[in-house]
Amino acid sequence: MLNPDMFTMIPRWAKSSFHCVLALPIQALLYAMTDSWDASILGVFLFFYSREMAQYQYRIKGDGSTATVWTKGWSPLEWDKWSRIDAAAPILSSIVISILWRVYV
Secondary structure, X not given: OOOHHHHOOOOHHHHHHHHHHHHHHHHHHHHHHHOOHHHHHHHHHHHHHXXXXXXXXXXXXXXXXXXXXXXXXXOHHHXXXXXXXXXXXXXXXXXXXXXXXXXXX
């Protein structure tokens, strides 16, 4: 059985780096579907940007409705440091993978 506290014991940097691992299947699937590295990078960007924006909105809404906060969080400057890292790390890793693939394969 999973202990709910086990996720709080994981260091924050490890949680952020796991986003890079999650970006790999997204990028691979989109590349397989479109045969375009640019489209796969765009897909990773859209997924992680919108994910972090939605998490920010959920955090600030409190007990209210999410309809009251839909105008907030569009700028990453509003997010905390770790949210910006959670969005930027998988996007940058996707760009690096794309560049390395184009150069070496």
